[in-house]
Amino acid sequence: MRLTMFSDLALRVLMFTQAAGGRLVTIDEMANAYSISRTHLTKVVNALTRTGYLSAVRGRSGGLRLAIPADQIVLGEVIRATEPDFALVSCFTSGEQCVIANCCRLRGVLDEALAAFLAVLDGKTLESITLKPGDFRVLVKTDQNR
Amino acid sequence: MRLTMFSDLALRVLMFTQAAGGRLVTIDEMANAYSISRTHLTKVVNALTRTGYLSAVRGRSGGLRLAIPADQIVLGEVIRATEPDFALVSCFTSGEQCVIANCCRLRGVLDEALAAFLAVLDGKTLESITLKPGDFRVLVKTDQNR
Numbered sequence: 012m013r014l015t016m017f018s019d020l021a022l023r024v025l026m027f028t029q030a031a032g033g034r035l036v037t038i039d040e041m042a043n044a045y046s047i048s049r050t051h052l053t054k055v056v057n058a059l060t061r062t063g064y065l066s067a068v069r070g071r072s073g074g075l076r077l078a079i080p081a082d083q084i085v086l087g088e089v090i091r092a093t094e095p096d097f098a099l100v101s102c103f104t105s106g107e108q109c110v111i112a113n114c115c116r117l118r119g120v121l122d123e124a125l126a127a128f129l130a131v132l133d134g135k136t137l138e139s140i141t142l143k144p145g146d147f148r149v150l151v152k153t154d155q156n157r
Numbered sequence: 158m159r160l161t162m163f164s165d166l167a168l169r170v171l172m173f174t175q176a177a178g179g180r181l182v183t184i185d186e187m188a189n190a191y192s193i194s195r196t197h198l199t200k201v202v203n204a205l206t207r208t209g210y211l212s213a214v215r216g217r218s219g220g221l222r223l224a225i226p227a228d229q230i231v232l233g234e235v236i237r238a239t240e241p242d243f244a245l246v247s248c249f250t251s252g253e254q255c256v257i258a259n260c261c262r263l264r265g266v267l268d269e270a271l272a273a274f275l276a277v278l279d280g281k282t283l284e285s286i287t288l289k290p291g292d293f294r295v296l297v298k299t300d301q302n303r
Contacts, residue, residue, distance in 0.1 A: 012236075012243050012271075014158050019246040022263055023255075044256050086266065090158075097158050100165040109169075110190050110293055116286040117168055120232065124277035125158075131270035140262040147256055 018093040020047065020055045025064060025089065029081045030142045035074025044147050055093075062092045081141065087133035097125055164239040166193065166201045171210060171235065175227045176288045181220025190293050201239075208238045227287065233279035243271055 027041050038056055042049040056075060059065040066078040077084070098104045099121045102112055109115065173187050184202055188195040202221060205211040212224040223230070244250045245267045248258055255261065 012158065012160050012240055012245065012274075014245045016247065022246070023257075026257070026261075026263065046256070094158055099158065099160045100168070101162065110192070111169075111172070111288060114288060114292045115172075116288070117172065120278065120281050120286055124274045127277045128158075128270045128274040131273045132266065135266050140266055142257060142260060142262070146260045 012099075014090065015094060016051070017055060017058075017095075018090055020045075020051060021059055021089060021093040022086070023047075024052065024055055024059060025077070025084060025137050026140060026142055027147065028065060028075055028077055029137055030144050030147060031076070032144065033076060035068055035072070035076055037074045058093065064089065064092075077137075080138075082136050082138040084137035085133055086135045086137065086140075087129045087131075089137075090129070090132055099125060158245075160236065161240060162197070163201060163204075163241075164236055166191075166197060167205055167235060167239040168232070169193075170198065170201055170205060171223070171230060171283050172286060172288055173293065174211060174221055174223055175283055176290050176293060177222070178290065179222060181214055181218070181222055183220045204239065210235065210238075223283075226284075228282045228284040230283035231279055232281045232283065232286070233275045233277075235283075236275070236278055245271060 023045055024041060027044060028036055038049055038052050041047070042052050045052075056065060056067075060067050060075070060078075063078055064084060065075045067073065067075050096104065100117070102109045102115070102118065103121075169191055170187060173190060174182055184195055184198050187193070188198050191198075202211060202213075206213050206221075206224075209224055210230060211221050213219065213221050242250065246263070248255045248261070248264065249267075
C-alpha cells in the first residue's frame with residue numbers, strides 16, 4: 012500500500028518551506044536538498060500553490076513560502092488534495108464492473124479502514140511535524156543556522 | 158492510495174471460496190466469475206495455499222476450499238500477507254536516503270495512520286464480509302442456489 016510520489020513530494024516541500032521560517036525558498040534549493048528532479052518538484056509546487064498551501068513571489072529574488080500558518084495545514088487535507096484517488100481496490104474506480112459489485116461487503120470494510128487512516132492525518136498539522144532549519148543541513152539558510 | 162491488485166484478487170478469491178460453502182471451487186470458475194485472467198488468479202491461489210488460507214485437492218475432481226474457518230481468517234492478516242510492503246512514502250523502503258531521514262517526523266505520523274488502517278481490518282474476518290452463493294449469480298453452484 013503506497014501513497015503516490017506526488018503526495019510524498021508535496022509533504023516534503025511543505026516541511027522544507029516551513030523549516031525556512033518565512034524566508035522565500037526556491038525549487039532549485041529543494042531539488043538540491045532532496046536530490047529530486049526539478050521537473051517533478053515544479054509540478055508539486057504548482058499544485059500546492061493552486062490549492063492555497065504555498066504562495067509564490069515572482070521575480071529574481073522571488074520564491075515560495077507557506078500561504079497559511081503551519082498549524083492550519085492539516086495533513087489529511089493535504090493528502091486528499093494530492094492523491095489522485097483512494098481506490099484501495101479496483102472496483103472503487105467507477106469503470107470496473109465486478110460480478111459482486113452490488114452486494115460486496117468488502118468495500119464498506121475498506122472504507123472504514125481508510126476513514127481511520129485519514130482520521131489520524133486529520134488530527135495532525137504541518138506544525139506537528141516541524142523540523143528545524145538545521146535538519147536540512149546546509150541547505151535551508153535562515154538566521155537560525157547561519 | 159491503493160492496495161495491489163494481488164491483494165484485491167486474494168480477497169475476492171477468499172470471498173468466492175467461502176460462498177461455495179465447502180464445495181471445491183476451481184480457478185477456472187473464479188476466473189469466469191470475475192472475468193479475470195487465469196494466470197493472475199493462479200499466482201494468488203498459490204500464495205493463499207502457501208500461507209495456509211486455502212487447501213488444494215489435486216486431481217480431476219479436485220479444487221480449492223478454505224483451509225481454516227472464515228471467522229478465523231482476519232482481513233488485516235490477509236492484507237499483510239499479500240501486500241509486498243506498506244511503504245506509504247519512498248523513504249519507508251530501505252534504499253532511499255532522504256536528507257532528513259534521521260529527524261523526519263512524518264514517518265511516525267504515517268505509521269500511526271497505517272496502524273489505524275490495519276487495526277480496522279484486524280477487527281474483521283472473512284466471516285464479516287460473507288456473501289451468499291447466489292451473489293455470484295449462476296457461477297457458484299452449491300445446494301443453496303441450484
